[in-house]
Amino acid sequence: MKKMLEKLSTGGYRITPQRRLILETLKEGKRHQTADDICAALKDKQPNISPGTVYRNLNLLISLNLVAGVDFQDGRIRYEINDSHHHHLVCLGCGDIVEFPECNLKEFLGETVERHCFQVTGHTMEVFGYCRSCHKNNFETADER
């Protein structure tokens, strides 16, 4: 946490209660929160915090590489502390998320990237499907989609 705040100062940005709280919420609260989740989580500690402030700060924190945005294809962005590289198994049934660190993307991209002289700065990869329990239910109810 200290290091994250330092990165703010170093970048010439102020350390405000709002910024501190947003980082705390992401670090200690549940993972993959939306901007709205964060506002809700802060309703006790900072009742008047505005969505505008939350979004502005999340974008700032992303630009400083302190936070990462993830897209689970449901029309809104989720945010997490950018601590270790990983990807997600997203259950379309219950919404449960499993993180997994395996990522040999560099290896298997190597050739493609070289062929195109492409300078990679980042990538997304999310895997969708059904977790153990939803898989079961899914079969039983023959739910489409």
Place this chain on the structure above:
Amino acid sequence: MKKMLEKLSTGGYRITPQRRLILETLKEGKRHQTADDICAALKDKQPNISPGTVYRNLNLLISLNLVAGVDFQDGRIRYEINDSHHHHLVCLGCGDIVEFPECNLKEFLGETVERHCFQVTGHTMEVFGYCRSCHKNNFETADER
């Protein structure tokens, strides 16, 4: 094209000029079009086509697996004919897109998926960075981001 229209009939859906034109636009026009691009592309052949219709039909075509939606992280969905599995190199400079078919995701997910008894139905993977020419410019202008 014939096959795609058949899939509509078989599914109990009507073949309307709008649906035919949307499929044509995706098949023959430029790849990765947004809903808005499609409306614009049809301004000659179907001037009054409404965004509502386009979105409704794109969602229908996606549910029939005839079309796929892709997300390049810019807040809108792009659509392409769902013909062959591939991923994208997205240039953050000029917006150029390179498709590449390499995808050994199954292999390297194997273990993770098994460990969690996860039933995979799909995945996304987009690679972001700078293409040959933008990479160069990027260096010269020291553009942040």
Place this chain on the structure above:
DNA sequence: TTGCCTGCAAAGCTTTTGCACCTGA
């Protein structure tokens, strides 16, 4: 003929932005 489909317009949501006041350093 008839139920699905379309155009139009309004609404829904997430995210961004303008502005006056406030505050961290």
Place this chain on the structure above:
DNA sequence: TCAGGTGCAAAAGCTTTGCAGGCAA
């Protein structure tokens, strides 16, 4: 002190939805 930050409210986009009339089968 004072430039950067916040709250509030409005706006901006993309996408969805309600409804009355239109059309494929």
